[in-house]
Amino acid sequence: MWLLSTQTAIQHLRQSDAVLAKIIDRGIVPDWESTRNVFHDLVSCIVEQQIHYRSSKKIFAKALDRSGISQLMPANFGPFEQFGLAPLALSEAKYATLLAVVEFWNTHTFDFEAMSDAAVRTTLSAINGIGPWTIDMILLFTLQRPQVVPYEDYHLKQIMIAHYSLDPKVKLKAQMRAVASSWGDHTSLAVLYLLASKQFSMY
Numbered sequence: 787m788w789l790l791s792t793q794t795a796i797q798h799l800r801q802s803d804a805v806l807a808k809i810i811d812r813g814i815v816p817d818w819e820s821t822r823n824v825f826h827d828l829v830s831c832i833v834e835q836q837i838h839y840r841s842s843k844k845i846f847a848k849a850l851d852r853s854g855i856s857q858l859m860p861a862n863f864g865p866f867e868q869f870g871l872a873p874l875a876l877s878e879a880k881y882a883t884l885l886a887v888v889e890f891w892n893t894h895t896f897d898f899e900a901m902s903d904a905a906v907r908t909t910l911s912a913i914n915g916i917g918p919w920t921i922d923m924i925l926l927f928t929l930q931r932p933q934v935v936p937y938e939d940y941h942l943k944q945i946m947i948a949h950y951s952l953d954p955k956v957k958l959k960a961q962m963r964a965v966a967s968s969w970g971d972h973t974s975l976a977v978l979y980l981l982a983s984k985q986f987s988m989y
Contacts, residue, residue: 795932795972799979802968805949806976809983816978820930824898825891826858827928828910828920829866832883833876837923840941840981849874860891883915903931926974934974935966945980 800807819839821827830838830846838846849870855862867884876884890913898906903925910921922936936942937959947954952961969976 795975798970798972799976802970803965803976806969806979809979812983814979814982816975816982818927818930818978820928821857822899822928823857823859824896824924824928825860825887827924828887828916829858829863829884831920831923832880832887832915833871833874837927839927845874860888863888879915883913886914887916898929903933926977930974932974933971935962935977937962941981941984942977945984949980949983 796810800810817839827837830836830841833849834841834843834845836843838844841847849866850856850858852873853862853866853868853870855866855870858866871884896909898909901909906925906929907918907921910916910924911918919936919938922934922939925931926934926936943954943958943962946952946962946965947958950961950965952958952965966973966976
């Protein structure tokens with residue numbers, strides 16, 4: 787398991803990236819937790835288009851409350867669908883993806899903790915409707931892998947454009963990769979610091 791607050795990682799980021807040094811020195815701490823429940827968090831991403839740790843609308847959390855469920859699993863998806871999802875009027879595409887996830891879990895056995903990042907990507911991408919952004923969220927927040935940069939995440943893009951003066955019109959992903967190249971083996975920690983900085987003025 788990856789430990790967030792290792793001093794070695796923090797020191798590396800402070801020394802290698804002036805933007806991150808400013809964020810760290812401001813005392814900003816990433817708001818980071820994990821359910822360790824990939825199924826639960828996948829459904830969160832599908833329902834809310836956001837993993838629920840990051841959500842301000844709390845759509846998924848409210849759906850769980852209506853269902854009387856704290857940890858979602860295939861075995862209790864029926865009540866969640868009936869009491870939690872029914873009021874949301876989700877699109878047909880979202881429902882199809884949710885049902886594909888449930889079917890996938892019902893017909894496979896997983897040990898995500900033991901899988902490499904590449905194996906997790908291969909496994910989850912086999913589910914119809916699950917794309918790279920969702921898988922990045924699972925790797926970063928649920929499985930807490932140390933080397934994840936969700937280049938397609940809207941919020942990360944906007945933060946990096948602002949903090950590093952990137953040009954969004956010219957190969958933005960390549961520019962983001964260039965910035966991330968200085969983060970070494972601690973890219974996930976860097977991403978979490980950047981996301982946490984969104985609510986603070988840096989200047």
